[in-house]
Amino acid sequence: VSEALKEGRVTPTELCQRCLSLIKSTRFLNAYITVAEETALKQAEASEERYKRGQPLGVLDGIPIAVKDNFNTAGIETTCASNMLRGYVSPYNATVVQKLLDQGAVLLGKTNLDEFAMGSGSTDGVFGPVRNPWSYSRQYKEKSVPESHSEDKEPDWVITGGSSGGSAAAVSSFTCFAALGSDTGGSTRNPAAHCGVVGLKPTYGLISRHGLIPLVNSMDVPGILTRCVDDAAVVLGSLAGHDPKDSTTIQDNFKPFELPNLTDVSKLSIGIPKEYHAPGLSSEILSLWSKAADLFQNAGAKVVEVSLPHTRYSIVCYHVLCTAEVASNMARFDGLEYGHRSDMNESTESMYAATRREGFNDVVRGRILSGNYFLLKQNYEKYFIKAQKVRRLIANDFVKVFRSGIDVLLTPTTLSDAAPYLEFIKEDNRTRSAQDDILTQAANMAGLPAINVPTALSERGLPVGLQFIGRSFQEQQLLTVAKWFEKQVQFPLIQLEEVKIHDRGVFQHQKSASFS
Amino acid sequence: EKVSVEVLDRLEHLALVDFRDAEGVERLQKAVQFADQLHEVNTDGIEPMDSVLEDRCLYLREDDVTEGNCTKELLENAREKVEEYFVAPPGNIPLPKLEERDTFLQGS
Numbered sequence: 215v216s217e218a219l220k221e222g223r224v225t226p227t228e229l230c231q232r233c234l235s236l237i238k239s240t241r242f243l244n245a246y247i248t249v250a251e252e253t254a255l256k257q258a259e260a261s262e263e264r265y266k267r268g269q270p271l272g273v274l275d276g277i278p279i280a281v282k283d284n285f286n287t288a289g290i291e292t293t294c295a296s297n298m299l300r301g302y303v304s305p306y307n308a309t310v311v312q313k314l315l316d317q318g319a320v321l322l323g324k325t326n327l328d329e330f331a332m333g334s335g336s337t338d339g340v341f342g343p344v345r346n347p348w349s350y351s352r353q354y355k356e357k358s359v360p361e362s363h364s365e366d367k368e369p370d371w372v373i374t375g376g377s378s379g380g381s382a383a384a385v386s387s388f389t390c391f392a393a394l395g396s397d398t399g400g401s402t403r404n405p406a407a408h409c410g411v412v413g414l415k416p417t418y419g420l421i422s423r424h425g426l427i428p429l430v431n432s433m434d435v436p437g438i439l440t441r442c443v444d445d446a447a448v449v450l451g452s453l454a455g456h457d458p459k460d461s462t463t464i465q466d467n468f469k470p471f472e473l474p475n476l477t478d479v480s481k482l483s484i485g486i487p488k489e490y491h492a493p494g495l496s497s498e499i500l501s502l503w504s505k506a507a508d509l510f511q512n513a514g515a516k517v518v519e520v521s522l523p524h525t526r527y528s529i530v531c532y533h534v535l536c537t538a539e540v541a542s543n544m545a546r547f548d549g550l551e552y553g554h555r556s557d558m559n560e561s562t563e564s565m566y567a568a569t570r571r572e573g574f575n576d577v578v579r580g581r582i583l584s585g586n587y588f589l590l591k592q593n594y595e596k597y598f599i600k601a602q603k604v605r606r607l608i609a610n611d612f613v614k615v616f617r618s619g620i621d622v623l624l625t626p627t628t629l630s631d632a633a634p635y636l637e638f639i640k641e642d643n644r645t646r647s648a649q650d651d652i653l654t655q656a657a658n659m660a661g662l663p664a665i666n667v668p669t670a671l672s673e674r675g676l677p678v679g680l681q682f683i684g685r686s687f688q689e690q691q692l693l694t695v696a697k698w699f700e701k702q703v704q705f706p707l708i709q710l711e712e713v714k715i716h717d718r719g720v721f722q723h724q725k726s727a728s729f730s
Numbered sequence: 731e732k733v734s735v736e737v738l739d740r741l742e743h744l745a746l747v748d749f750r751d752a753e754g755v756e757r758l759q760k761a762v763q764f765a766d767q768l769h770e771v772n773t774d775g776i777e778p779m780d781s782v783l784e785d786r787c788l789y790l791r792e793d794d795v796t797e798g799n800c801t802k803e804l805l806e807n808a809r810e811k812v813e814e815y816f817v818a819p820p821g822n823i824p825l826p827k828l829e830e831r832d833t834f835l836q837g838s
Contacts, residue, residue, distance in 0.1 A: 605779045606779035609779060
């Protein structure tokens with residue numbers, strides 16, 4: 215579509231308006247919390263001026279994007295899907311948002327998520343759950359057994375996965391060309407897999423977290439969701455690099471890259487970690503994973519089974535470290551400087567307590583309390599320090615494997631395809647997160663880059679993705695392999711039924727659906 | 731081994747967040763049980779890991795003022811303020827003790 219913009223076949227304002235109207239007609243997905251219609255149109259107009267002068271800022275100029283609602287956006291409400299920040303309008307842009315805007319991208323709005331990014335379904339926010347666009351696809355409808363007892367009852371819609379579900383749904387339903395998510399335990403890759411889009415988790419330290427409302431400072435990264443791997447590389451190129459405002463970004467010079475069209479994989483060594491054959495992995499995904507390994511082998515790559523022995527402890531380890539950091543990070547929400555404030559006025563402490571009781575949901579409060587428990591003096595050594603030691607063991611597992619000559623690891627991203635909402639909510643948030651994060655969490659623990667590539671449709675007609683995990687700061691290699699794989703599998707385009715026909719014009723053509 | 735009411739009370743004080751109901755307390759009990767699995771791992775001789783970037787030097791920029799003077803913007807999001815101050819209720823008043831507090835833990 216970037217080509218189309220340059221050649222004048224479509225203008226930024228047209229593109230913006232089409233996206234905005236598509237957002238309106240897909241409102242039932244609940245992917246967006248805030249739609250910044252006025253500012254988006256202004257940005258689109260400014261972009262149009264630049265194209266008319268023949269001076270676009272780059273590939274991203276005029277491209278409509280969406281941002282997860284836990285990134286600060288100046289002048290636009292940032293809620294983290296929580297009552298605590300309802301009505302909070304940030305005074306500044308997160309660095310990644312600023313970078314995108316500086317490239318001329320058009321910010322359409324803020325997407326829905328689990329409250330404070332805690333969850334794996336995008337079902338626990340105060341604005342309601344996000345619906346997976348594939349629930350309304352012909353592919354899913356064809357495979358589902360019709361409900362015998364009603365014609366007009368709501369279809370059995372499936373979840374998007376989380377916590378960046380809104381962003382994934384937005385990209386999947388064509389309302390934007392790229393979206394920002396965040397990834398702490400798999401929150402970008404999980405919904406990417408369920409929504410059939412590319413979800414990239416960059417190496418910790420590559421992209422600035424300044425302005426990303428923190429969950430776990432030592433594991434959070436901004437995530438990138440796009441419809442193809444090339445697009446992810448373009449967005450990565452505009453976001454990566456040192457930020458003086460985030461001292462956890464590395465100081466090495468980052469050079470944006472274009473992905474080569476790999477044809478010869480014979481020099482590649484792909485690792486298959488056997489522990490990722492986790493309990494509960496669906497036989498469908500197991501077989502897809504196996505087919506993918508064969509694909510690489512038949513093309514001449516070296517495919518090796520490897521072992522990451524501490525994989526099964528990564529969830530427990532995460533549970534302790536995450537709740538501990540959350541307990542600390544959520545302490546800032548006291549109602550004094552921003553956000554919700556209770557009317558209770560008897561004392562500072564009672565006001566804080568009441569504000570936090572009113573502002574946080576059960577999931578957030580539960581994690582804060584657990585975190586405080588693990589940080590108690592009598593528990594600190596036993597739980598928190600212990601978890602930090604286990605973290606090193608997990609990180610070392612990866613180091614050992616990569617040192618043995620493996621270039622990239624190939625694993626499933628999720629245990630199964632997207633669950634129907636009614637099924638998903640039968641278990642509580644912590645149980646679900648513990649189940650769903652198992653394949654994605656370890657990469658956050660070790661800070662490694664990982665990417666979900668949509669692979670095939672399940673028997674129920676829903677997307678299934680596979681994950682590639684790469685070496686630290688080797689995004690170029692990781693994305694090159696991912697792009698080769700993407701080309702081999704030819705994942706089908708979603709056939710959305712409820713969308714008005716004329717809106718599909720620009721997006722139907724595969725090439726225009728991506729911007730690179 | 732259940733978490734005692736004293737500890738639960740202390741947690742409510744520390745976190746300034748309440749358990750609200752039996753489910754909240756049960757959630758913590760389950761969380762602790764879950765975390766106990768960590769003890770199966772042998773970590774003798776292993777150093778705790780704070781950050782995956784531990785082998786690198788943290789960036790410290792020059793101590794020069796590069797931005798600021800945004801008092802008005804920062805105050806905009808606060809509900810209670812007077813001139814350029816955030817207004818808080820009286821401090822130094824601890825949260826009431828368990829017996830006097832309106833908490834689910836009372837009577838546990």
